[in-house]
Amino acid sequence: MPIATACLPVDELLRAIRELSRAGRWETAARLLDPLSVTDPDARARVALTAAEVALEHDWFSGTDTAAERIAAAVAAAEKETHTTPDGAWDLEFVRLRHDYARLLLVDGRLRFGPVGKDPEALAALRRRARALCDGAPDDRRRGWATLYLGLITDNHFAERTAAPVHYEAALRAGEAGSDDLLAREALRHLGDHDHDCGDRTRALERWRRATALGARAGTVPGTLSQQLLLAVLARGAGDEPAARALAMEVTRWAEAIGATRLAQQASAFLGGTDPTAPPQDR
Structure with a gap:
């Protein structure tokens, strides 16, 4: 029996796939991407980039390790596309930066904040790449994302706590000006972390x-x-331990239900007394 097919714009499909990924439906997003048959080289490069972005989200919340292969495929697809736009080249380099940022957070298989146990040259190169992405961003929204990651690198890899908030504040302004709720959300999350520590x-x-x-x-x-x-x-x-435990128990159940293993472990650790917001040197 022939398989029924449908035609729709590639960009609309990729937008829907990214929304699935944000919702934690990483396997569904991958199942939509993998069988796509795309003839246009530029569209193939965008599909490969989206697959890498989905894998990054999956790895971050689930603790899996699927992004490296997807990123390599996206790089190969971009190399075959002779008309790669500046936006597309920037987006690919930003994905690579995000992957390396996350990879360098792992020391001996565990998340470690601060520079101890990490290659100083690798950290310095990561920060230089983030600055280059800020300088070369094709628009303010992308510059805001690069600035956010410059703050994260400063904060979580170099433990320069007083230097990071200015980057988050710039990212927040970019997110608000560009109506990018995800960027504003990330900036507020980390600014709130500094408020809490203070x-x-x-x-x-x-x-x-x-x-x-x-x-x-x-x-x-x-x-x-x-x-x-x-x-x-x-x-x-604030001293409301019953409310704290009730919230954390629901987070644990929801995170386990969607396969966000790393988040579920963080919530479980909180129930056991761990503070996930402790400064890097204390985590």
Whole structure:
């Protein structure tokens, strides 16, 4: 029996696949991408890039290791495309930066914040690449994302806590100006982390609540769950342990249900007394 097919614009399909990925439906997104038959070289490059982005999201929340192969395929597809746009080249390099950022967070198989146990040259190169992406961004929204990662690298790899917030603030302005809820959400998440570390729980609550709402509006299910865990941290800090545990237990159940293994482990650790917001040197 012949298989029924449908025709629709590639960009619309890729947009829908990214939304599936944000919702934590990584396997469904991959199943839509893998059988795609695309003849146009530029479209093939965009499909390969989307597959790499989906794999990155999956790896981050689930602790899997699928992105390297997808990124290599995206690089190969881009090399075959002789008319790669500046936007496409930038997007591919940004995916590679995100992957290397996440890879360097793992030391001996465990997440480690700060520079201890990491190759100083690799960290310095990562920061130079982030700065180059900021300088070469084709638009303000992309520059905002690169600036966010410059802040994350400064924060989580170099442990330069006082230097990072200025990058998050710039990313927040870019997200708000460009109506990019995901970018604004990420910036608010990390600014709230600094508020919390400085003892300003009121400001942290304001920013984390807003980040939770923005993440929900953007459709990021695992991202919204990770924000709920931060609200549980504030509940515990305010002395409301029953509320903190109730939130964390729901985050654990939801994260397990969608396959966000790493997030489920963080929530379980919180229930055991771990503070996921501790400064890098204390984690």
